[in-house]
Each structure stands twice: as C-alpha cells, then as structure tokens.
Amino acid sequence: MGFSSQHPAKLWLTALLFLLCILLAVNYGELKTAADIDWMDILGEGSSLAVVLAWLLLVLYSRPAGPVTNGLYVGSLLLVLSYQLNLLDEFFQYPDSHRLLSWLESIPAPVGMLILTLGLIGWHKEQAFINRQLASRELHLRHYQLLDPLTKLYKPEYLLAVLKRELELQQQHQQPFCLALVDISQFSRFNREQGMAAADLLLQQLSELTLLQFRSGDLVCRYSGDKFVILMPQSNQAIAQSLLQNASRELTTYLPTQLHWTITEITAMQHVTQPQRLLSQLWQQLQRQKQQKTLWSLV
Amino acid sequence: MSKALLAFDDKAMLLSTAALDMILLCQRRGFALDSLLKGTKLFEQDLRKATTKISPAQYLQLVSNCQKALPGPELAYLTAQSWLHHSHSPLLLMLRHSANLQQALLSFYRYRSQLLPLVYIRLQRVQGQLRLVLRPSFDLGKQQAFIEQLMLHYLLGLVKQQLGDTSRLSISATGMDYETSWLYQHQWQLTPELCLQNCLSLPLALLKHPFADANPVLWQQQQNWCLYLQQSIPEKAAFTEQLEQWLFTVLRQSPSQEDAARHWGLSLSSLKRLLALQHTSYQQLQDQVKACAAQQALLVQGMSNKTLANRLGYSDEHNFRRAFKRWTGLLPSQFRS
Numbered sequence: 001m002g003f004s005s006q007h008p009a010k011l012w013l014t015a016l017l018f019l020l021c022i023l024l025a026v027n028y029g030e031l032k033t034a035a036d037i038d039w040m041d042i043l044g045e046g047s048s049l050a051v052v053l054a055w056l057l058l059v060l061y062s063r064p065a066g067p068v069t070n071g072l073y074v075g076s077l078l079l080v081l082s083y084q085l086n087l088l089d090e091f092f093q094y095p096d097s098h099r100l101l102s103w104l105e106s107i108p109a110p111v112g113m114l115i116l117t118l119g120l121i122g123w124h125k126e127q128a129f130i131n132r133q134l135a136s137r138e139l140h141l142r143h144y145q146l147l148d149p150l151t152k153l154y155k156p157e158y159l160l161a162v163l164k165r166e167l168e169l170q171q172q173h174q175q176p177f178c179l180a181l182v183d184i185s186q187f188s189r190f191n192r193e194q195g196m197a198a199a200d201l202l203l204q205q206l207s208e209l210t211l212l213q214f215r216s217g218d219l220v221c222r223y224s225g226d227k228f229v230i231l232m233p234q235s236n237q238a239i240a241q242s243l244l245q246n247a248s249r250e251l252t253t254y255l256p257t258q259l260h261w262t263i264t265e266i267t268a269m270q271h272v273t274q275p276q277r278l279l280s281q282l283w284q285q286l287q288r289q290k291q292q293k294t295l296w297s298l299v
Numbered sequence: 300m301s302k303a304l305l306a307f308d309d310k311a312m313l314l315s316t317a318a319l320d321m322i323l324l325c326q327r328r329g330f331a332l333d334s335l336l337k338g339t340k341l342f343e344q345d346l347r348k349a350t351t352k353i354s355p356a357q358y359l360q361l362v363s364n365c366q367k368a369l370p371g372p373e374l375a376y377l378t379a380q381s382w383l384h385h386s387h388s389p390l391l392l393m394l395r396h397s398a399n400l401q402q403a404l405l406s407f408y409r410y411r412s413q414l415l416p417l418v419y420i421r422l423q424r425v426q427g428q429l430r431l432v433l434r435p436s437f438d439l440g441k442q443q444a445f446i447e448q449l450m451l452h453y454l455l456g457l458v459k460q461q462l463g464d465t466s467r468l469s470i471s472a473t474g475m476d477y478e479t480s481w482l483y484q485h486q487w488q489l490t491p492e493l494c495l496q497n498c499l500s501l502p503l504a505l506l507k508h509p510f511a512d513a514n515p516v517l518w519q520q521q522q523n524w525c526l527y528l529q530q531s532i533p534e535k536a537a538f539t540e541q542l543e544q545w546l547f548t549v550l551r552q553s554p555s556q557e558d559a560a561r562h563w564g565l566s567l568s569s570l571k572r573l574l575a576l577q578h579t580s581y582q583q584l585q586d587q588v589k590a591c592a593a594q595q596a597l598l599v600q601g602m603s604n605k606t607l608a609n610r611l612g613y614s615d616e617h618n619f620r621r622a623f624k625r626w627t628g629l630l631p632s633q634f635r636s
Binding site: 149150188191192195196197200224225283 | 320323324327328329330368369377380381383384386460482485486
C-alpha cells in the first residue's frame with residue numbers, strides 16, 4: 001500500500017503548506033544577493049529539512065491511520081514547516097515591520113517537538129501492547145524476514161534458532177521440553193476439492209486458532225505446507241499430549257479438518273546437539289504414522 | 300521455418316492460466332496488487348478477464364515482481380500446486396484426465412503454447428529411463444531458475460497426484476541452494492543431484508501406468524476446447540528453440556553458421572541479429588546442444604570418447620575432451636565416475 005492511498009489528505013495538506021510557506025516568503029521578502037548568501041548555513045539547514053521531511057514520509061508510508069500516527073504526523077509537519085522557513089530566510093531578506101514570518105519560523109519548532117514526543121510515547125505504549133499480542137508467536141527473538149507471509153507464523157529457520165537456545169538453557173535448568181510436529185489430515189484432497197484459495201484460508205484460520213490453544217510460552221511455527229511445529233518449553237510428554245488433544249478437539253469443532261501429530265520429549269540427559277536431526281526424526285515418524293493411519297504417536 | 304515465430308513481446312500467453320494463480324497467491328500473502336503488476340502494463344481489470352493475453356516479456360516481469368514479494372523456492376512450488384488444482388484451463392484438465400503419463404506428455408507437447416511456451420522438454424532415453432530435460436526457449440534471465448523449477452514441481456506433482464508416489468523418480472539440477480533442495484526433500488522425498496541441465500528422470504515403465512483420474516470422455520472434451528483455443532493462441536515457438544531442435548537433428552554434421560542461415564532462409568546478419576536479440580550466439584547454442592547430447596551419451600555406459608567425438612562432429616577425441624572440459628569444467632572420464 002503506497003502512502004498516497006493510505007493518507008491522501010495528509011499528503012495534500014503537507015504539499016499545500018509547503019507551497020504556502022514559499023509563497024509567503026516570496027511575497028514578503030526580497031531576494032538576497034549572491035554575496036549575502038551563506039552556503040554553509042544552507043547546507044546545514046537544508047539537510048535538517050531533508051531529514052525531517054524523510055521522517056514525515058516514513059510515518060505516512062509505514063503507519064496505518066490512528067491517534068499515534070496523527071501525533072507523529074503533526075509533530076513532524078510542524079518541524080518541516082519551521083525548518084523550511086529557516087532555510088528560506090537564507091535566500092530572502094524580510095523587512096523589520098513583518099514579524100509574522102519570524103514567529104512562524106520559531107514557534108512551530110518547539111511545539112512540533114513536543115507533539116512528536118507525545119506521539120513517540122503513544123507509539124511506545126502501542127508497541128508494548130503489540131509485543132504482548134506477539135508473545136505467542138515469537139520466543140526471545142524477532143526476525144521479520146523469517147516470517148511466513150501467509151500465516152504470519154515463523155518459518156523453520158527461526159525455530160532452529162530458538163531450539164538451539166532452548167537446548168543450551170536446558171543444560172542449566174535440566175527441565176524437559178517437548179516438540180510436536182502437526183499435520184493436517186487429507187490436506188491435498190481438501191486443496192483439490194475446494195481450491196487453493198480455500199486451502200490458504202484454512203491454513204490461516206488454523207494457525208490463528210492453534211495460537212489460541214497453546215500457552216503464552218509455547219512457540220508455534222509453520223514447518224512446510226500443511227505442517228506445523230510446536231515447541232513447548234518446560235513440559236513433559238503428558239502435558240504436551242493433553243495440550244495437543246485439547247487443541248485438536250477445539251480445531252475440529254471449528255474447521256473441517258483433522259490433525260495428525262507426533263510428540264517427542266527432550267531431556268537434558270539426551271545431550272542433543274543437532275536440532276536439525278530432531279526435526280527430521282519427527283518428520284520420518286510422522287510419515288510412518290500416516291502410513292499406519294494412526295492419529296498420534298509419541299517418540 | 301516449421302512453426303510460427305514467438306517473439307519476446309508477442310501477446311501469445313493466457314494470463315488466466317500462466318500467471319493469475321501466482322499473482323493471487325502472492326496477494327493472499329498480503330502483497331499489494333499494484334506492486335505485483337508494476338511495470339507489466341496490466342491493470343486489475345485485466346486479471347478479471349478470462350481472455351487477457353500477455354507476452355513473454357510481461358510474464359517475466361510478473362515473475363520478477365512476485366519473486367520480489369515472495370523470495371525463495373516456495374513460490375514455484377505453490378504455483379505448480381495451483382496448476383495441479385486448476386479447474387478451468389483445458390490443457391491442465393486434459394493432462395489430469397489423460398490415460399497415462401505418455402498421453403499426458405504428448406498432450407503437453409502439442410498444446411504447450413496454451414500454458415508456458417518459455418521452456419520446452421527434450422526427451423532422452425537412457426537405459427530404461429526417460430529423461431525429461433528442460434531447455435529454455437528464450438533468454439529467460441534471472442527468471443529461468445523459477446520457470447524450470449515450476450515445470451519440475453508441476454511434473455512431479457502430476458505424477459504424485461495421479462500415480463500415488465514419486466519415489467521412482469529422480470531429479471537433476473544445475474545448481475541448487477539449501478532451501479530448494481530442502482523443499483524437494485520434504486515435499487517429494489527426493490534429493491536432487493548436480494547435473495548440467497535441470498531434468499527429471501523416470502522409469503520407462505511408468506509411462507504406461509494408468510492415471511487415477513483417467514477419463515477418456517473428459518480428456519476428449521478438454522482436447523476439443525484446446526483445439527478451439529488454438530485459434531486464438533496459435534502454436535508458436537521461439538527462434539532459439541527451433542534452431543536448437545534443428546541442431547539436435549544435424550549434430551553429426553556440425554553445421555556452420557552459414558549452413559544454418561541457408562537452412563532457415565536467412566542472411567547471415569539476420570541470423571546473428573535474431574540470436575543477439577536473445578542474448579546468445581550460434582556458437583553458444585551449438586555448445587549447449589552438444590553438451591546436452593554428450594551428457595546423454597555418457598550416461599549410456601560403454602560409449603568411448605572416440606565414438607562420442609565422431610557423433611558430435613569432432614575430428615578427433617582430443618578436441619572433444621577439450622570442448623567437454625570447456626562446457627562442464629570436467630573431463631569426460633571424471634564425469635563418468
């Protein structure tokens with residue numbers, strides 16, 4: 001989504017005020033001679049203007065509408081106007097009788113800074129809230145490039161990084177953790193009968209619902225296609241199994257699907273060093289299990 | 300010339316079959332349509348029309364945009380999956396309802412301009428195995444890997460969908476990163492081998508296994524639709540593809556550039572210009588054709604360098620050894636082992 005489609009009015013207002021300032025300066029001021037112009041000042045003030053203008057555009061580009069965006073926008077707009085007039089007075093000489101332009105130059109800057117700071121405080125609060133919302137999706141690490149674009153869950157690379165950390169931590173606290181590989185039963189048939197758009201929607205709904213079924217410390221990742229991996233720290237096989245049974249029961253009531261899963265418990269005694277191998281073991285177990293047509297298995 | 304020429308900016312591909320699914324699946328993954336259509340001169344309305352046609356150049360731009368949105372090998376796999384579940388492309392339905400793989404491959408060969416005329420499949424028989432070698436018809440640039448992967452995933456998917464498993468198939472690829480080979484291992488339980496061309500090998504016996512969805516009535520119906528569609532999307536092939544096909548047939552004579560120009564009824568400069576448009580040269584094409592043929596021959600055991608040199612039109616085996624090293628970086632003996 002480009003900023004022209006998200007905040008068209010804000011963009012127009014910025015352009016309008018920008019032009020208005022130039023017209024005001026041209027109207028009231030007289031152009032300085034080349035000898036009077038200090039190019040070092042222009043360089044300094046011009047670059048500050050460019051930077052605040054970039055802030056403003058970035059805010060409009062990256063943020064959805066809302067009070068925090070409005071605060072950040074108004075704050076940076078006032079700064080832009082103030083810095084712009086500051087730059088313009090390097091080119092124009094104003095008569096002493098006109099105080100308007102010098103007020104316009106000096107008053108908006110501190111006000112803009114204040115509003116921008118308030119906006120940043122709002123942003124900080126919003127971020128804290130989003131962090132809580134994200135807690136079920138991520139564990140200790142944030143890496144946006146490793147997000148699966150469809151389900152917004154993390155990809156297996158992320159899981160490996162978390163798994164490595166979990167294995168290291170286990171050497172200290174000695175508590176077992178569980179890893180489950182979950183697979184949707186007859187997904188390719190669903191895909192064929194309902195089409196790919198419906199299958200994508202199913203994956204999205206399934207991932208949202210799965211997130212609700214697990215505890216805040218657990219991590220749900222999309223492994224590949226219709227397979228998900230769930231990491232359950234500080235839990236043994238019995239806890240993991242009851243969590244998965246619950247989740248499966250809940251999901252089958254809402255979605256036209258059934259789950260297969262396989263769980264492995266990792267204890268400090270096992271001295272696992274290669275997380276990759278753990279996952280491929282789980283994978284093979286799930287393949288075997290699908291051939292035997294059983295719903296779940298424990299390794 | 301045997302077939303009409305397909306030019307780079309010829310609107311000869313159906314958007315709804317070739318690219319629509321790829322765009323929609325990127326869109327479902329949260330990418331804006333305007334960034335996916337950027338630089339293609341296509342608009343949202345064009346996507347809704349079943350008859351919108353695009354040129355190879357537009358298709359490559361679409362692929363490039365979609366790959367920017369979804370980098371990595373998954374896009375090719377997902378697009379192939381959407382082809383497998385396509386419910387309104389006559390050719391894709393025809394392939395699904397074929398009696399067996401042989402009929403499916405023949406149908407694909409005949410009507411491939413209705414799907415993706417940017418690669419062609421060269422069939423090679425090697426010791427009870429059929430090798431389907433993928434060759435680009437155009438200079439596909441950075442998108443070549445995607446398009447070839449897409450075809451491989453589609454063929455593998457078709458075998459899996461209709462014959463149940465892919466364990467008797469094998470895959471060779473020119474070069475594969477970790478993510479791509481991971482995808483092959485997990486989705487198809489296959490480990491790709493390194494090779495000079497992207498190709499799929501299958502036992503000849505598999506060609507006759509009946510398809511799960513085989514249905515002669517539906518197949519005939521879809522073929523009628525394909526014939527009807529052929530009026531608006533005539534069968535065309537790119538010049539480099541046609542030249543390559545000819546070079547394969549006259550391998551032993553090793554024709555010069557002048558011979559080729561004479562065969563195609565072109566002046567030497569026209570031939571050079573046509574090839575330059577595709578960012579290639581006659582020598583380059585001939586080398587590729589010879590490398591492809593040499594590789595097939597080397598896979599058949601017992602063929603000596605001398606016989607091979609003779610087959611490929613080299614005066615002696617030393618010249619052949621040197622040329623082989625130039626194409627592949629390996630000597631024939633190293634390649635055999």
